[in-house]
Amino acid sequence: MTHMIRHPRRGLARAVALACLLSAGCRSISTPGFEQMTASKHEASVRPGVNEPYLDPNLDVAQWVNRFEVESREIYEARAEIVRAVALRPGHRVADIGAGTGLFLEPFADAVGATGRLYELDISPKFVEHIRQRAARAGLTQVEARQCPEDSVNLPAGSIDIAFICDVYHHFEYPHSTMTSIRNALAPGGEVVLIDFERNPGQSRPWVLEHVRAGRDVFTKEIEAAGFRLLGETTVPGLRESYFLRFRRVEG
Ligand SMILES: C[S@@+](CC[C@H](N)C(=O)[O-])C[C@H]1O[C@@H](n2cnc3c(N)ncnc32)[C@H](O)[C@@H]1O
Numbered sequence: 101m102t103h104m105i106r107h108p109r110r111g112l113a114r115a116v117a118l119a120c121l122l123s124a125g126c127r128s129i130s131t132p133g134f135e136q137m138t139a140s141k142h143e144a145s146v147r148p149g150v151n152e153p154y155l156d157p158n159l160d161v162a163q164w165v166n167r168f169e170v171e172s173r174e175i176y177e178a179r180a181e182i183v184r185a186v187a188l189r190p191g192h193r194v195a196d197i198g199a200g201t202g203l204f205l206e207p208f209a210d211a212v213g214a215t216g217r218l219y220e221l222d223i224s225p226k227f228v229e230h231i232r233q234r235a236a237r238a239g240l241t242q243v244e245a246r247q248c249p250e251d252s253v254n255l256p257a258g259s260i261d262i263a264f265i266c267d268v269y270h271h272f273e274y275p276h277s278t279m280t281s282i283r284n285a286l287a288p289g290g291e292v293v294l295i296d297f298e299r300n301p302g303q304s305r306p307w308v309l310e311h312v313r314a315g316r317d318v319f320t321k322e323i324e325a326a327g328f329r330l331l332g333e334t335t336v337p338g339l340r341e342s343y344f345l346r347f348r349r350v351e352g
Pocket of ligand 1: 151154168175197198199200201202203221222223224227248249250251252266267268271272273278
């Protein structure tokens with residue numbers, strides 16, 4: 101913050117910062133000198149800039165489909181087993197948080213059926229529009245694709261039974277605020293499914309060590325601190341580099 105005080109345009113920058121803090125829609129301030137001053141009302145970013153590629157207005161969706169929906173990606177290869185392990189039922193209301201290109205769109209929509217609800221949420225407007233169009237083309241009326249801010253899923257209280265967070269938790273810049281919003285969105289007894297990378301110094305690939313800020317123990321503590329209890333781990337065939345954990349909302 102010291103360099104911020106010395107910035108020659110500090111008056112203007114402060115005015116911008118104040119306006120953004122007062123506006124619920126504005127989540128980050130890009131005024132020079134304010135790069136790290138994020139505008140989540142409750143916490144500082146744990147990983148500034150981690151989502152920049154997804155927020156790029158020129159994001160090429162096809163390029164990301166080629167990265168996310170390829171056999172060489174463990175999550176893609178194991179997708180059918182993951183869907184089985186999530187164990188959705190007709191009528192369930194599920195939020196796929198950080199849905200990306202919509203890898204789980206059709207199988208989740210099928211699983212919850214016409215009486216269920218599938219919220220496909222992402223901070224990336226391009227991904228959301230892509231999923232919206234795919235769902236419309238496929239006539240999936242139970243699907244709602246929504247853009248959410250970086251610190252909240254913005255779903256009404258008690259509106260979902262399951263929150264699915266696959267390869268996304270380590271992208272949450274405001275994990276406590278986001279998990280608190282997920283807890284509020286879950287109905288009593290609601291559950292979170294978390295899939296993320298094993299991160300073990302000395303064992304994990306250098307890319308994982310660099311890209312994923314912490315391992316399962318830290319993430320579990322953070323999620324529990326937001327009002328959840330770890331139920332346990334599910335072994336999913338095909339997942340070698342990732343774990344699958346289930347949490348339940350703690351009542352009271
Ligand atoms: C590595 S991709 C994973 C996409 C998808 N879950 C999959 O496994 O194919 C991470 C996604 O999380 C989204 N994301 C990051 N932070 C988010 C947040 N706070 N709320 C919702 N989505 C977020 C990104 O925009 C991106 O689409």
